[in-house]
Amino acid sequence: MQVLRNGLSGPPQTLVTGADNLMRNGAGLQQDSAVLPFWLFPKSNTQFVQKMASIPAPAAATPTQVLLLSVPPGFRFILRGIRQEFNTGTGGGPVWVAGSGDILWTIDVDLPIGVPAISGFALADLANMAEARGSAIAPWPVEGYNVFDEYMDIRYKVTTTANIPAGAPNYITCGLFGWWEKAL
Numbered sequence: 001m002q003v004l005r006n007g008l009s010g011p012p013q014t015l016v017t018g019a020d021n022l023m024r025n026g027a028g029l030q031q032d033s034a035v036l037p038f039w040l041f042p043k044s045n046t047q048f049v050q051k052m053a054s055i056p057a058p059a060a061a062t063p064t065q066v067l068l069l070s071v072p073p074g075f076r077f078i079l080r081g082i083r084q085e086f087n088t089g090t091g092g093g094p095v096w097v098a099g100s101g102d103i104l105w106t107i108d109v110d111l112p113i114g115v116p117a118i119s120g121f122a123l124a125d126l127a128n129m130a131e132a133r134g135s136a137i138a139p140w141p142v143e144g145y146n147v148f149d150e151y152m153d154i155r156y157k158v159t160t161t162a163n164i165p166a167g168a169p170n171y172i173t174c175g176l177f178g179w180w181e182k183a184l
Helices: 015-025 027-035
Strands: 003-005 012-014 047-057 064-070 075-088 103-109 153-160 167-182
Touching: 047 064, 047 075, 064 167, 075 103, 075 153, 103 167, 153 167
Parallel strands: none
Antiparallel strands: 003 012, 047 167, 064 153, 075 167, 103 153
């Protein structure tokens, strides 16, 4: 039987007794939350965010906001996944080919449409995306440190060309996935 020592002196304790003591005192849980990075692993009592929106395809060459996520006071938003897709009810041949540039998706922060960019920015590698990402089964994972402070506005925008007919039955869908983290 494998044995652990509980300090420098005293009787030995088994692995089961040691684990039971850690769980009863909560030391194991406190230790885990102190070590794990908050932007990769949600803590207990986290509120998950799964914000999605769909709009009819916009007019060609018109930047259009599909989704807005505003970070509330007292919180940070941790972005862990995205979803973007084009759906059509038109029968026959394909209306859109991924990578063609006929639909470009962009995720940016604090950049409203029609207002000069003063302090906003597009997210690295998430501007002018020309292909669908994610699906109805799972979002596309976004790796790295993607933490947004309170009062920031995250916008999902789309621009199409004349090859994408505007309006129904053509729809653009966008989604942002992550969680709210309490700001310190």
